[in-house]
Amino acid sequence: MIEIQNVSKRFDSASGEVHALRQVSLTVEKGDIFGVIGFSGAGKSTLVRLVNLLERPSEGRVLVDGTDITTLSKPDLRMLRKNIGMIFQQFNLLQSKSVFQNVAAPLVLNKVPKKDIDKRVKELLHFVELEDKIHTNVSKLSGGQKQRVGIARALATNPSILLCDEATSALDPKTTDSILELLKKINRELNVTILLITHEMHVICDICNKVAVMDNGRVLEQGTVLQVFGNPQHKITRSFVKTVIDDSIPGSLAREILEYQGENRIFRLRFQGNIAGKPLLYRISAEYHMENSILFATVCELQGVVFSVMIVQVFGSAQRLDEVQQFIEDSGVYVEVLHLTGGEEDRND
Numbered sequence: 466m467i468e469i470q471n472v473s474k475r476f477d478s479a480s481g482e483v484h485a486l487r488q489v490s491l492t493v494e495k496g497d498i499f500g501v502i503g504f505s506g507a508g509k510s511t512l513v514r515l516v517n518l519l520e521r522p523s524e525g526r527v528l529v530d531g532t533d534i535t536t537l538s539k540p541d542l543r544m545l546r547k548n549i550g551m552i553f554q555q556f557n558l559l560q561s562k563s564v565f566q567n568v569a570a571p572l573v574l575n576k577v578p579k580k581d582i583d584k585r586v587k588e589l590l591h592f593v594e595l596e597d598k599i600h601t602n603v604s605k606l607s608g609g610q611k612q613r614v615g616i617a618r619a620l621a622t623n624p625s626i627l628l629c630d631e632a633t634s635a636l637d638p639k640t641t642d643s644i645l646e647l648l649k650k651i652n653r654e655l656n657v658t659i660l661l662i663t664h665e666m667h668v669i670c671d672i673c674n675k676v677a678v679m680d681n682g683r684v685l686e687q688g689t690v691l692q693v694f695g696n697p698q699h700k701i702t703r704s705f706v707k708t709v710i711d712d713s714i715p716g717s718l719a720r721e722i723l724e725y726q727g728e729n730r731i732f733r734l735r736f737q738g739n740i741a742g743k744p745l746l747y748r749i750s751a752e753y754h755m756e757n758s759i760l761f762a763t764v765c766e767l768q769g770v771v772f773s774v775m776i777v778q779v780f781g782s783a784q785r786l787d788e789v790q791q792f793i794e795d796s797g798v799y800v801e802v803l804h805l806t807g808g809e810e811d812r813n814d
């Protein structure tokens with residue numbers, strides 16, 4: 466378990482003090498694949514580097530399995546780093562060395578006997594499906610193969626935590642998917658807790674069970690992927706959601722709606738999981754006798770859960786619309802009233 470408690474991190478730079486992290490708190494439970502998403506400069510790399518003390522917090526505490534790691538002695542810090550593997554966007558391999566030498570490096574550093582190193586490296590290369598490249602120089606490998614070597618090296622000392630710093634950002638989409646599959650296998654079969662940082666929603670949706678959204682050194686929101694992306698509270702979170710599920714009303718449609726003179730309200734509904742099939746609109750017609758029309762609907766899958774967004778226009782008096790809104794809320798569906806101004810959606814961000 467990783468606990469980051471009220472951590473701030475400041476750097477001195479030529480142009481003055483930089484606040485890379487501001488009072489960040491988050492908890493990664495054992496078994497999680499926890500994703501931190503944010504745009505460039507949000508503080509993600511600084512955050513992940515705290516966990517193996519590549520960076521020290523200016524304030525606050527970082528606990529790994531209950532121990533405040535800033536208080537560790539040098540030998541204990543070495544032990545901690547054995548327990549925490551890390552992979553990088555640019556792989557950070559020893560370029561002039563073979564696959565074997567790269568994967569063996571942490572074992573050599575830890576003075577593991579040679580015959581055990583041979584056995585362990587073969588085991589690891591089998592796990593990452595790269596046995597046939599054992600004697601190849603890493604400079605001859607593709608990006609995906611290099612990341613597999615990076616992963617095998619990170620797993621060499623049997624860590625219980627794996628930190629991933631934009632591990633798929635340098636890879637094409639197909640290779641990204643195969644590396645994400647491998648990370649899932651590491652989590653599932655080796656019980657490794659994963660903390661990853663990324664600016665790609667696809668990565669979060671594909672493998673993470675929890676997520677934190679960062680901006681300007683702060684965590685804006687965090688929780689399960691479904692909680693955070695199912696009902697995003699901040700503009701930045703919504704902009705990430707939009708990259709996988711665009712839920713805005715096209716401008717031409719918004720202008721048409723604005724021209725309508727009668728009383729109506731536009732709701733954005735977000736359905737999750739088994740409530741996706743609830744006959745909500747049918748009940749608004751049948752029980753409330755109110756006409757409604759679907760303006761937009763889309764569906765995707767987040768973490769194996771069906772997630773759908775629907776924008777509906779319901780017609781009726783303000784009082785009746787309040788009743789319907791209450792009914793929707795009581796049904797456990799996230800509902801948001803949309804205000805259209807001049808053909809655009811005004812979200813008061």
Ligand SMILES: Nc1ncnc2c1ncn2[C@@H]1O[C@H](COP(=O)(O)OP(=O)(O)OP(=O)(O)O)[C@@H](O)[C@H]1O
Pocket residue numbers: 476477478483484485503504505506507508509510511512
């Ligand atoms: N060693 C350093 N010295 C000075 N400033 C730093 C240092 N490391 C990071 N920063 C600054 O801290 C802020 C957060 O950087 P960080 O690399 O953690 O963000 P990020 O979200 O990982 O962005 P990116 O994906 O671009 O790396 C940035 O303004 C960055 O310039």
